[in-house]
Amino acid sequence: MSAETVRPALTAQEWKKREFSRVGEIGEAARAYFLDERGLSLEYGDGIDAWVGVNENALHPLAAFCLHGQPFGFTREDVWHLRALLAVNALDDTARTRTRDLANRIAALLPPEE
Secondary structure (H helix, E strand, O other): OOHHHOOOOOOHHHHHHOOOOOOOOOOOOEEEEEEEOOEEEEEEOOOOEEEEOOOHHHHHHHHHHHHOOOOOOOOHHHHHHHHHHHHOOOOOHHHHHHHHHHHHHHHOOOOOOO
């Protein structure tokens, strides 16, 4: 994946509203969410399961929402450190390209800078 193909997962407005319209609503009564061969599934407390189709266009913004604010997520500081590594010129061409692409992919999962 080249850096040029990575776009922000959500628009500034979508981050502000904390919602996006690329996927249908997920039932609030669901108690477990999991991926199976059909896609994202929901398990309800009453034993009823439902399948929710998450189309490919929704995966990027959904990933951004899921990672945002989590201890296992990414921060602007992570992007800064990767870009600082690029600035010291200590990487070969392959490592430089991969580090730049990684920094851009992480940045695309973060809300816009204020």
